[in-house]
Amino acid sequence: MKHKSTLPAVFLSPALLILAVLALVPTVFAVFISFQDRELSRPDGRFVGLDNYLALFSDRRFVNAIGVSLTWEVLTVGLTLLVALLIGILMFEYAGPRWRSALSLMFLTPVILPRVSAAFVWKFAFHPLYGIITWPYKAITGQPLDLLSDPATALGTVALVDIWQWGLFFAVIVLKLLETLPPQPFEAARLDHARTWQVYAYVAIPMLKAPLISLAFVKMVESLRAFDLIYVMTRGGPGITTETLDMYAFSQGFIESGRISYASGMAVLMMIATSIVFTVIWKRTRA
């Protein structure tokens, strides 16, 4: 009986130990140095209390980055799920088994592409002089279309690439989820003369609530790490209109100044904020 109760702990402890080393040590270290004034060019540092945190709130780029990150999260998570549901339902409704397989394979390709490669390909496609996407506009109007240099369109354009990668991937998941549902509720709804959109809105999607919430959480976490895509496509520009929190933290830590304590302060705040927000959302959606 004693053996039975300790066995899980025995099996779990190596994994937990590795997790502690890989996750806990850097986290504790980040918190530790966020109270210092360490810089890359100065290995020594002294404790400065909450100075880094207080300085952050008077830093216009940090405040701007919070806004950009929030917009990015809402835009990419919302639109990814919308695209996934629309395409997934269309495939389920109109495509036969062969087409479904072929389309699923095609829709999986974008997410398999390395993010940096995808970003470079799309950046070139959006180039105002040579880009294949902007070419029709230039051919019709005679004016170049510079979406990535325009503060009004830059973030949306980068978000489009993110949605292209993840929306299509999630569409395949939605299709597979729909295929697992029992046919009877669909038949019952149709017998009651429900329209197609009503079948999905009131029957299918509510039945898929739990996995869709999980998908939303996966995308929320993934969207927080969009650094590579934004870095390649805009570097945070034009100006600071696409500078997210992770991008600004990296910029302060490594690109511009080497202020790793200041950057760690940002990372710690991000960690606290996301933990709180995600917990609240998780609890509310479960209720």
Added chain:
Amino acid sequence: MKSVTALLSGAALVCLVSGAMPLAASAAECSGTIKVLAQPRDGLTLLDKYRDEFAKLSGGANFQIDYLNENDRRAKTKADASTIGRYNVYYIDEANVALFASSGWVAPLLDYYPKDYDYNDFDPGRRAVATYDGKVWFAPLTGGGDLMVYRKDLLEAAGIQPPRTLDDYIAAVKKLNQPDKGIYGTALRGQRGSGANVWRWMPFFKGFGGQWFDGNTPVFDSDAAVKATETYLELFKYSAPGTQTGSWDEAVGAFTSGQVAMLTESTPLVGMALDPKQSQVSDKIGYLPPPSPLTGGGYGHGLAIGTKANKDEVSKQCAGLFIAWATSKENEQRRLEEHQFSELNRSSVFASKKFAELYGPDLGQALADTGKVTAVNFWQSPLWPELGDRWGIILEELVTGTRTDIKGGLDELNDFAKQLVARGQ
């Protein structure tokens, strides 16, 4: 007497041989892989063909070069050099040599650079930017100043003489700008960065008499800076699409693809513009020194010895040997044979018959002329990259219209500079 002479000769020979021995011994001791972190350069890629030569010279060592574009290379070298130090050799440049040297991330080059490779043969301008605090820190791979490069056909068609002054240059850019015909007046750099938009802005700033610091006091928030920024933004109205958030690649790409009438850029542009493989307008190119009063942006990039990865003297000597070999006269001659104009740095190569044969006397003269107006435009301090990058962000905001107050931007930079200096003390 003969025996004394013979004895002295023998002693001299022994001295010579023993003097050469440390180099031979250190070379013979090199093994393993010398890791290099660099940005893409044709001259470095060319080294791949001659791996065996270096292996033989070094006693069996190999080399591995990892490439990142300029901004990423700067970030990664800083991160690597200050933390784990995986790379034996770093590609550094004029803008961060002070930071790397004062932080102890690189070793004084000449302590480990074999004398036979003749460091003093490098162009004096490149040697100057490789020197900080009286010591040499890197061996140049590229460098120079600026040239104004223009389309002869477009200027002739518009009846415009190649401009010699900035006023004439601005007037010509405005006149030549014909977006409906797919031709833009100029191409500038808008992308943030001390080596990007700020690099192209600085000739205006210095040309109008601007200064960065007086001792530890920032003095750049001046009429010269405002005028420089106004002029830069005025010219940006005629800059090719894509350059507002682009840098060297976008500006040069727009020119070599035939969509830009004239621009002032770093000297390697001429080599690219004249090369039919890289340029669609190679037979229509003219070049002159930058229009007065613009100063040329003196720059130099090169290879330096990392201190963390090279823990002992032998490792440093091996890294030094690699750098010396990679930047040697022989390798530079090979680059000349391959028409790699931007990879040439040695006075002996510029003065060679082959150079005159390939590029003609005009380019040699233009390079000599632009040398006279080439200056160190940036603030020579370890704090420069941080200040320059901060101005780069503000300048990009101004270029893309997300902010409009030039003076407000300079005031913000002024406050930042004061904090920066205080932090550095």
